[in-house]
Every structure is written in structure tokens, then in C-alpha cells.
Amino acid sequence: MQQQPETLTLGRQREGSPWTGLWAVVAKEMADHLTSVRMLILEALIILTAAGTVYAASQSLRDGFGGDTFLFLKLFTTAREPLPAFVGFLGLLVPLLGIALAFDSVNGEFNQRTISKVLAQPIYRDALLFGKFLAGLGALALTLTSIWLLIVGMGLLRLGVPPTGEEVVRSLWFLLVTIFYGGVWLALAMLFSIVFRQPATAALASLAVWLFFTAFWGIIASLLANLLRPVPLGDPLALIDQVQLELALARISPNTLFTEVALATLNPTVRSLGLVLPIQLHNAVLGTPLPATQSMLLTWPHATGLIAATIVLFALGYVLFQRQEIRA
Amino acid sequence: MDEPVVECRDLTKQYGSLLAVDHLNLTVHKGEIFGLLGPNGAGKTTTILMLLGLTEPTSGSVRVIGLDPARQPLSVKSRVGHLPDQVGFYDGLTARENLSYIAKLNGIRGKEMQDRIRTALDQVGLSDVADRPVRTFSRGMRQRLGVAEVLIKRPQLIIMDEPTLALDPEAVREFLDLIRRLKEDGITIMLSSHLLHQVQAVCDRVGLFHKGRMVLEGTVGELAQRVLGGAYRIHLEADGGTALDEALRCLPDVVQVTRDGARTYHIEARSDLRADVARAVVEAGGRLLALSSDIPRLDEVYTRYFQKEATYAAAA
Numbered sequence: 001m002q003q004q005p006e007t008l009t010l011g012r013q014r015e016g017s018p019w020t021g022l023w024a025v026v027a028k029e030m031a032d033h034l035t036s037v038r039m040l041i042l043e044a045l046i047i048l049t050a051a052g053t054v055y056a057a058s059q060s061l062r063d064g065f066g067g068d069t070f071l072f073l074k075l076f077t078t079a080r081e082p083l084p085a086f087v088g089f090l091g092l093l094v095p096l097l098g099i100a101l102a103f104d105s106v107n108g109e110f111n112q113r114t115i116s117k118v119l120a121q122p123i124y125r126d127a128l129l130f131g132k133f134l135a136g137l138g139a140l141a142l143t144l145t146s147i148w149l150l151i152v153g154m155g156l157l158r159l160g161v162p163p164t165g166e167e168v169v170r171s172l173w174f175l176l177v178t179i180f181y182g183g184v185w186l187a188l189a190m191l192f193s194i195v196f197r198q199p200a201t202a203a204l205a206s207l208a209v210w211l212f213f214t215a216f217w218g219i220i221a222s223l224l225a226n227l228l229r230p231v232p233l234g235d236p237l238a239l240i241d242q243v244q245l246e247l248a249l250a251r252i253s254p255n256t257l258f259t260e261v262a263l264a265t266l267n268p269t270v271r272s273l274g275l276v277l278p279i280q281l282h283n284a285v286l287g288t289p290l291p292a293t294q295s296m297l298l299t300w301p302h303a304t305g306l307i308a309a310t311i312v313l314f315a316l317g318y319v320l321f322q323r324q325e326i327r328a
Numbered sequence: 329m330d331e332p333v334v335e336c337r338d339l340t341k342q343y344g345s346l347l348a349v350d351h352l353n354l355t356v357h358k359g360e361i362f363g364l365l366g367p368n369g370a371g372k373t374t375t376i377l378m379l380l381g382l383t384e385p386t387s388g389s390v391r392v393i394g395l396d397p398a399r400q401p402l403s404v405k406s407r408v409g410h411l412p413d414q415v416g417f418y419d420g421l422t423a424r425e426n427l428s429y430i431a432k433l434n435g436i437r438g439k440e441m442q443d444r445i446r447t448a449l450d451q452v453g454l455s456d457v458a459d460r461p462v463r464t465f466s467r468g469m470r471q472r473l474g475v476a477e478v479l480i481k482r483p484q485l486i487i488m489d490e491p492t493l494a495l496d497p498e499a500v501r502e503f504l505d506l507i508r509r510l511k512e513d514g515i516t517i518m519l520s521s522h523l524l525h526q527v528q529a530v531c532d533r534v535g536l537f538h539k540g541r542m543v544l545e546g547t548v549g550e551l552a553q554r555v556l557g558g559a560y561r562i563h564l565e566a567d568g569g570t571a572l573d574e575a576l577r578c579l580p581d582v583v584q585v586t587r588d589g590a591r592t593y594h595i596e597a598r599s600d601l602r603a604d605v606a607r608a609v610v611e612a613g614g615r616l617l618a619l620s621s622d623i624p625r626l627d628e629v630y631t632r633y634f635q636k637e638a639t640y641a642a643a644a
């Protein structure tokens with residue numbers, strides 16, 4: 001890849017707004033996403049998964065499993081053999097969706113030789129990159145929101161009871177965090193689409209990162225924790241230390257963050273994430289649900305973590321893109 | 329006041345140790361067609377990118393329509409059209425959709441946009457295929473669509489990089505006609521090419537590039553005059569014997585006369601001597617069989633210039 005230290009105009013007064021033309025880019029990219037075959041396939045896949053798992057879950061719930069509270073939330077989390085629960089699928093499908101939306105966003109313009117033409121229009125590179133990101137996030141949000149609505153609809157039909165206000169708040173918060181979770185993968189794939197000239201390489205690199213966090217990071221985190229904080233025989237404090245380190249390491253993975261949010265948001269009886277010492281529970285009544293706001297507070301750091309990761313990845317891509325030589 | 333449309337002063341671009349553009353001084357006036365000519369790697373594209381503010385100069389100054397492209401990139405890019413070499417399109421979209429994206433990036437919307445798209449398509453002769461996906465276009469059509477995209481913004485200056493590359497001769501001819509029509513509309517045009525003879529016919533002035541420097545600049549005639557010595561080459565077929573040889577050599581402005589066989593003469597002259605040559609043949613009692621002249625070819629100018637340079641360098 002050709003690179004040269006130029007055009008990094010940060011800090012210098014530039015003419016006009018960096019966002020000139022942003023909405024033109026967003027509109028074009030959104031239209032592309034919504035009509036692309038690739039997105040149609042993925043959306044169909046997610047909708048089928050949602051319909052299948054939620055239908056199965058509603059069947060279980062009608063049969064009386066799962067008690068009679070928070071039935072609507074249980075649509076997301078109830079698994080019925082042989083299918084896992086819908087949230088389990090989401091943890092896998094949302095990254096795929098994010099990656100599919102962005103892995104060819106920048107290098108595609110280079111390969112089609114449209115980049116020099118677009119940048120010869122009165123816009124800054126900022127608008128192009130951010131417009132592409134916003135459009136990706138918009139498409140992601142649109143897909144996930146329609147699935148959310150689909151599930152609400154299925155819940156109404158199959159369970160015959162509307163979701164309570166509490167449940168709506170919780171599931172909306174979950175929807176929002178899921179969008180942020182997709183945003184991380186979107187930003188990652190976009191970064192790779194700037195670094196690698198070949199879309200296939202960018203897609204594979206993104207998938208490699210995804211696989212790494214999905215399959216291996218948990219094991220690595222526990223190995224690292226074992227290595228860094230060995231537990232001498234019969235030292236419970238050291239053990240706590242080790243478990244806490246392992247948890248902290250595991251939370252580097254967006255997958256862990258997402259899973260924890262899903263756990264705490266969709267399951268109101270979860271009062272805390274991670275290690276709970278008996279002393280911390282001294283005036284909690286076990287099994288009583290937390291109010292939605294408390295669960296949101298509990299998962300607040302996770303949500304900000306996901307947003308921060310997105311911003312860091314996007315900023316990295318931004319800097320690289322600004323420095324990139326544009327001749328195609 | 330004839331304000332220059334493009335003005336470069338000691339414009340330099342360095343990539344590592346390579347001087348891609350070396351102290352370029354260039355002025356293009358309003359309404360001109362200026363050709364940046366030279367072989368691959370001469371620095372034409374780099375110059376163009378600097379004119380548009382897409383690459384920052386290492387040193388020197390550029391002014392385009394009175395603006396500095398590095399400081400006022402948006403103003404420059406909304407007034408200057410750029411047709412990059414091997415321009416690409418969103419192949420799945422139609423010509424009209426491609427155009428409307430470019431229009432929107434330029435802040436042109438609604439009815440104004442529709443009007444401009446229609447006019448631009450008319451100008452380049454693509455109205456009939458406006459709603460076909462660009463995927464189905466021939467190279468010539470794509471190149472014209474590229475021009476339409478440039479015309480959408482109603483530019484004062486159009487800069488085209490290798491616009492005739494990869495076009496067949498017929499498409500090149502059509503394309504050059506299109507460029508002439510644009511000039512009639514008062515648009516200043518700069519175009520680059522390494523196929524000197526293809527574009528020399530449309531250029532009012534040319535600059536010949538070599539290794540980042542503009543080694544020659546002027547009208548094609550002027551350059552031929554300077555480098556080839558004679559700008560006009562006249563081919564004569566006549567029966568006239570040695571007397572005619574003498575008579576031809578004595579004509580004013582003749583640089584060289586060579587005879588090729590018994591009755592074919594090649595005359596190099598500083599002005600168009602066809603009438604004088606004809607008279608000389610008749611006066612020398614010869615029989616005039618054929619008379620023609622050709623326009624000097626820039627390729628020849630270029631080659632000859634570097635032969636001279638080489639001999640000069642060898643002698644020094």
C-alpha cells in the first residue's frame with residue numbers, strides 16, 4: 001500500500017465544515033446497503049433465526065416453563081432443544097452483520113476507481129468516511145429494530161400478553177447495546193477496509209478477530225490469569241485476585257461485554273456481574289428482580305466500553321485514511 | 329484583465345528522494361486548451377493532483393481560479409472539474425444515479441439537479457442510455473459519462489488526466505470533438521496525455537514534461553520551430569532536375585531540402601511555403617505532380633529534443 005505523510009490537515013484551519021456532503025454520502029450508502037444482495041441474505045438469515053428461536057421459546061413458555069414473570073424477556077433467552085436461545089445467535093450474527101456492512105467500504109471505492117472522483121468533489125475525506133460509518137450503523141440499527149419489532153409482535157400473538165413497561169425499557173436498552181456491539185465490528189471491518197486493498201483480505205482479517213474473541217480469548221484470559229496471579233495452596237484471597245484478573249481480561253473482548261449485558265438486561269434477577277462475595281449481598285433478597293434502571297446502571301460501563309472501542313477503531317481508521325495517497 | 333486560470337510558481341513535489349515535479353512554472357489562461365504532455369512517470373498526474381489540492385506540494389505555490397487549493401479545497405473543487413485517469417463508476421447504478429450522487433456531493437438538489445443532469449447527458453450524447461446501468465457501457469461511453477459528471481458542477485476549469493487512454497480511434501475523435509465544444513462554451517481545459525499526437529490537434533498550447541520538469545512550452549508550431557528548426561514539412565513531387573534543387577534551396581525560410589529518388593523532395597521550412605514552392609517549380613521549368621505539407625508531429629518534436637539533449641550532454 002502506498003502511503004505518504006501528507007494531507008493530515010488536523011490543527012490547521014480548514015475552509016468550511018468537515019461535514020459538507022455528509023448526508024449525500026449517508027443517503028447513497030444506505031440505499032446501497034438496503035438493496036444489496038449480501039445484506040438481504042444476512043437479514044433473511046437473522047429474521048429466520050429470530051422467528052425460529054422465538055417461536056420455539058414461546059412454545060416452551062406456553063407449556064408453562066419459566067414461571068409467569070418477565071415472559072416477554074424470556075422470549076429472547078429461552079432455549080428449546082435443539083436450538084440455542086435467540087441471544088446466543090445474536091452474539092454470532094451481529095458481528096457478521098457489522099463486518100458484512102463495512103469490509104469493502106473504503107477499498108471498494110479504490111477498486112472501482114471511484115475514490116479520486118468522489119474526493120475531487122467539494123467534500124472532505126471526513127465526510128466520506130463518517131458518512132459510510134453512519135450509513136452502516138443506520139442499516140444495522142434498522143435491521144435490529146425490525147427484528148425487535150418482529151419479536152414484540154410474535155410475543156403478542158403467541159403469548160397473548162403485552163410486554164410490561166419494565167420489559168419494554170429493558171429490551172430497548174438491550175437493542176441499543178446490541179447496536180453498539182455491531183458498531184464495534186463495523187468500525188473494525190472499516191478499519192481493515194482502509195488497511196487492506198483487497199476486500200477479501202479485509203473480510204478474512206475481520207473474521208479472524210471475531211473468531212479469536214469468540215473461541216480463544218476466554219481460554220487465553222484464563223491462562224494469562226493463571227500465569228500472572230498464581231494461587232498458592234489454600235489462599236482464598238489470591239484466588240479472588242486471580243478470578244478478578246481473569247474477568248478483567250475477558251472483558252477486553254466485545255463478546256464478553258455483550259454477553260454480560262444480555263445476561264443482566266434480559267434477566268432481571270441478575271444483581272451483579274462477575275464475582276459476588278457474600279458480604280456484598282447482605283441486604284439483598286436473593287431472587288428478587290432489580291428495577292430496570294438498576295440493570296441499566298449495572299451494564300452502563302459495558303455500553304460505554306463498546307462505544308469507546310468503536311470510537312478508537314474509527315479514529316484509527318480516520319487517521320490512516322487521511323494519510324492515504326489517493327491516486328488509484 | 330486576463331487573469332490566469334492556473335498559475336504555478338516553482339511548484340515541487342518530492343516523494344522520498346524522487347522529484348516527481350521539479351520547480352514547475354506554468355500559466356494557463358482563460359478559454360485555453362492546455363496539454364500536459366509527456367511519457368509515463370513524467371509527473372503529469374502529480375501536477376494535476378496538486379492543482380486540485382488532492383496532494384500537498386512540497387514547495388512552491390499554486391493558484392487555481394485565484395484560489396489556493398490547499399487552503400480553500402472546497403471552493404476550488406466546486407469550481408474545477410476533474411476527470412481522473414481511468415475514472416470508475418458505481419457499476420450497479422444507472423448513469424443518471426451516478427450523476428445524481430455527484431450532484432448531491434456538490435450540494436445540487438431537486439429540480440436544479442434534474443435540469444443539470446439532463447443538460448449534461450445531452451452535451452455528452454448519453455441521454456438515450458441514461459437509465460441503463462453503467463455496467464453495460466462501452467469505454468467511450470464511460471469516458472463521456474465521466475465528462476458529464478464533471479459538467480454537472482458547471483466548472484470554469486476542467487482538468488482531465490489521460491482522457492483518451494484506452495479509447496479506440498473513433499472514440500478518441502468523438503472525444504476530442506466534445507472537448508472542442510466545451511471550449512466554445514468558454515470553459516478552460518487542461519488535459520494530460522502520453523499519446524502526444526492524439527491530443528496535439530485540440531491543444532492551443534502544450535507543455536512537454538520530462539522527469540518532473542516542463543522542458544518545452546508553447547504552441548505546437550512554436551515548439552516544432554524551436555526543436556525541429558522548421559515547423560513545416562512540405563512534400564513535393566516534381567520533374568525539374570538540378571535547377572529545381574537550387575531554386576528550392578534559395579526560397580526564403582527554407583531550412584533544408586532533401587531529395588528522395590528522382591522526383592520526390594522533402595522541404596523543411598519555417599513558414600507555409602506551399603505557394604512559393606509551386607511557383608519555384610513552374611519558374612524552374614519543371615512539372616508539378618504533387619504538393620502536400622504535414623503538420624509537425626509532437627512525437628517527433630519530443631524525440632528530437634531528447635536526441636539533441638543527449639548529444640549536448642555527451643559533448644559537455
Ligand SMILES: Nc1ncnc2c1ncn2[C@@H]1O[C@H](COP(=O)(O)OP(=O)(O)O)[C@@H](O)[C@H]1O
Binds near residue numbers: 347367371375
Ligand atoms: N505515492 C508515490 N510515492 C512515490 N513515488 C510516486 C508516488 N506517486 C507517484 N510517484 C512517482 O512520481 C513520478 C511521477 O508520477 P506521475 O505524476 O504519476 O506521472 P505521469 O502521470 O506523468 O505518468 C513517477 O516516477 C512515479 O513513480
Ligand SMILES: [Mg+2]
Binds near residue numbers: 413489
Ligand atoms: Mg498519469
